[in-house]
Amino acid sequence: MDKLRIGIIGCGKQAEKHIYSLKKIPYVETVLSDIQPLAAKRLAEKTGSIWVDHPDEIYTDDSIRSVVICTPTPTHVSLIEKTIARGMDVFCEKPLCDTPEEAKRLQNLPSQSEQVILIGYVYRYVPIFEEGFRLFREQTIDGESLVMGKPVSAYFRLGGRGGHQVWKHMRGSGGGAINEMLVHMLDLANWYFGPFKDIEVISCSLRCPARMINGEMVEVNAEDFILVKCTGGNGLEIFCQADLISPAFVQYVEVQTEKGTFMGSIQSDMPSYIFLKEGSGGYSAGKTELRFGQRNVFDMQMLHFVYCILKRGLPDKNRVEDSLQLIEVIREIRNQADLKLISGKQGVITYDTYGRD
Numbered sequence: 001m002d003k004l005r006i007g008i009i010g011c012g013k014q015a016e017k018h019i020y021s022l023k024k025i026p027y028v029e030t031v032l033s034d035i036q037p038l039a040a041k042r043l044a045e046k047t048g049s050i051w052v053d054h055p056d057e058i059y060t061d062d063s064i065r066s067v068v069i070c071t072p073t074p075t076h077v078s079l080i081e082k083t084i085a086r087g088m089d090v091f092c093e094k095p096l097c098d099t100p101e102e103a104k105r106l107q108n109l110p111s112q113s114e115q116v117i118l119i120g121y122v123y124r125y126v127p128i129f130e131e132g133f134r135l136f137r138e139q140t141i142d143g144e145s146l147v148m149g150k151p152v153s154a155y156f157r158l159g160g161r162g163g164h165q166v167w168k169h170m171r172g173s174g175g176g177a178i179n180e181m182l183v184h185m186l187d188l189a190n191w192y193f194g195p196f197k198d199i200e201v202i203s204c205s206l207r208c209p210a211r212m213i214n215g216e217m218v219e220v221n222a223e224d225f226i227l228v229k230c231t232g233g234n235g236l237e238i239f240c241q242a243d244l245i246s247p248a249f250v251q252y253v254e255v256q257t258e259k260g261t262f263m264g265s266i267q268s269d270m271p272s273y274i275f276l277k278e279g280s281g282g283y284s285a286g287k288t289e290l291r292f293g294q295r296n297v298f299d300m301q302m303l304h305f306v307y308c309i310l311k312r313g314l315p316d317k318n319r320v321e322d323s324l325q326l327i328e329v330i331r332e333i334r335n336q337a338d339l340k341l342i343s344g345k346q347g348v349i350t351y352d353t354y355g356r357d
């Protein structure tokens with residue numbers, strides 16, 4: 001079989017994970033590019049890949065029919081448009097885009113139906129969350145889980161220490177806790193319980209306006225803490241919280257239902273279990289630990305992309321439409337978050353005054 005050559009656009013931290021995952025697939029070859037040629041060269045040497053001087057070379061090389069986009073969010077839409085216009089398949093990192101205007105451009109893409117477009121919501125490949133999807137999407141017509149009954153509350157949490165790049169903390173370059181972190185949890189929550197009816201930002205703040213990034217103290221301006229309440233089908237209250245201020249990475253999903261509890265985490269040292277008052281759907285009464293073994297989710301993600309390319313099949317998840325569903329939700333969150341930050345109504349220090357008084 002001929003090598004499948006995949007172009008990488010953007011050679012930062014995330015690209016490295018995808019390149020290593022692609023290299024585990026025997027007949028795949030990666031060709032690296034970045035607007036900073038040195039970044040492509042450095043990563044090519046580290047991963048044993050081919051590299052080119054400029055991303056345009058990826059688009060003019062007829063032996064490359066697919067690309068993986070790993071650039072900052074504001075560049076995603078124009079790069080996807082360029083890729084689709086060349087008739088190529090594309091995997092693009094999350095979030096798909098920033099604004100409904102950009103989303104409209106994507107809705108109008110000419111030949112979406114024939115080309116693979118996959119968006120990088122990696123939590124959908126985590127086995128415990130795939131199980132959660134099965135549990136909560138296999139419903140009665142009243143929206144009750146067949147196994148767990150009616151969900152009564154849900155919590156989606158993701159926290160980390162923040163980015164290695166200044167752009168990840170600046171509003172103007174698509175950074176902040178909403179784009180970097182919250183979107184992952186919103187996507188999971190939407191997958192389980194969407195579409196959402198109402199959105200309420202409970203708290204949004206910039207708690208660390210001065211950060212040490214790559215050895216330099218920098219002043220940043222994007223939110224680093226956000227707590228949102230979404231109302232899902234059946235009036236379910238869903239709380240999504242994300243931040244860039246948790247020194248140790250933390251992630252979990254907790255859903256309470258009339259019949260029991262679902263707890264899941266990507267972290268092997270966090271609990272993942274189902275508790276049921278009475279046995280149901282193959283689960284016994286009481287607590288059942290859910291252990292699926294170690295699986296590299298980035299490997300699963302790239303395998304899914306390559307599978308879709310080879311099968312010429314549309315992705316069964318992480319489609320553009322899935323991401324587009326969230327664009328209006330994110331816009332509403334942004335509008336409310338900005339108001340909260342300006343007014344400081346939550347008693348949280350605002351962008352304007354934090355660290356300057």
Ligand SMILES: NC(=O)c1ccc[n+]([C@@H]2O[C@H](COP(=O)([O-])OP(=O)(O)OC[C@H]3O[C@@H](n4cnc5c(N)ncnc54)[C@H](O)[C@@H]3O)[C@@H](O)[C@H]2O)c1
Binds near residue numbers: 075
């Ligand atoms: N799914 C996840 O778990 C996860 C984790 C981290 C980052 N991400 C996402 O991945 C994307 C990249 O993040 P990162 O951490 O790799 O950032 P990064 O800053 O480490 O790397 C981005 C690279 O893109 C290059 N670049 C910028 N504009 C470009 C353009 N127009 N053409 C070509 N190259 C360009 C930069 O020079 C840089 O080398 C972001 O969308 C981010 O949200 C996803």
